Amino acid sequence: MSENYKFRSILATPIEGYIAEKRAVGYKFEKGARMLQRFDAFAYNTSFSEMALTKQLVTTWSTRSPNETISTQCGRISLLRGLAEYMNRIGYPAYVYPRAMVTIDRYAYTPYIFTRDEIKRMFEACDRYPPNSCTPNRHLILPLLLRMLYGCGLRISEALNLSIQDVDINKGTLYIRNAKFGKERVLPMADSLTQRCRDYRNVADIEKHGNPFFFPSSFGGHYSDSRIYQLFREVLHQAGISHLGRGKGPRIHDMRYPN
Structure with a gap:
């Protein structure tokens, strides 16, 4: 059990x-452990x-909070359902939230497809940052x-979890560790992207501070997803691309869907 998580209930x-x-x-279950820490605090504070x-x-924990998305609520419910099934297996009484009571269409979101001109303007805005x-x-x-x-x-x-060693600037490949479902894979890069990686390593001198990440944060570790998304929104604005608001895109994830 990670010492970062303290359970008191x-x-x-x-x-x-x-x-x-x-x-x-x-x-890895980091997100699940953090959510269970919140649930533990909830049980502790209610003197359960x-x-x-x-x-x-x-049911009290599963009630949808103000401004909470259905997806987030479903995530909390699913996590507690897993805990309940585990408790039943080891002999503790536990109520299993019925699966049919809350459903969500996980494929309802339509990715934003950037035009070639929009991609060009975004990269130009990045280069001017x-x-x-x-x-x-x-x-x-x-x-x-x-x-x-x-x-x-x-x-x-x-991308943010790439270490310096994961980016092979000689072979032009990326080694992706701990991908979805715990898989690993090696991806080729275009020659132009490989050259950019070489130039970046030379100019940024990322090895000098002992931070192992290819995209190191000045505050230690790597940049957070949320910080990159904030910068991404700034780039969209500078490129003249409208951001439709929370959950409506364009999302940074939509960069994976080239036209």
Whole structure:
């Protein structure tokens, strides 16, 4: 159990056991563990005292919060359903939220397909992005990162988790670790993108601070998804591409769908 997660409610033991089980079969389960920490705090703050997952506790926790999307609510419900099934297996009474009560169409979103002209304007806006003394490599990272997403079809998390060793500037390949479903793969880069990676390494000198990530943050580790999305929205604005609002795109994920 990671020391980053502290569980205080009476359900701490089964929660920790469930997380351990998920990780034992290969899941990183970081997002799930964070959500279960929230649930544990909820149970603790409501002075819940039964070694059971009662229907009342489950339904109260599962109630949709103001401004919460249905997708987020379904995620919370699904996580608690998994905990309940685990508790039942090891002998604790637990109410399993019925699957049919909340459903969501996960394929309802239509990706935004950028035109070639829009892609050109976005890259030009990236190339004009000004340096910043607090984050001195940001103006170098952003143009390369977006080109990598577009040219290689990466998920943003896959790109941000690339280490320096994962980007082979001699062979022109990317080694993707811990991809979706725990898979690994090697992707080829176009010659022009490989050359950009070489130039970036030379100019940004990313090895000098001992940070292993190819796109290092000045504050340690790598850039966060949320920060890159903020920069992406700025680029859209500078490129004259309308952003339709939360959940409506264009999303940075839509860079994976070339025209």
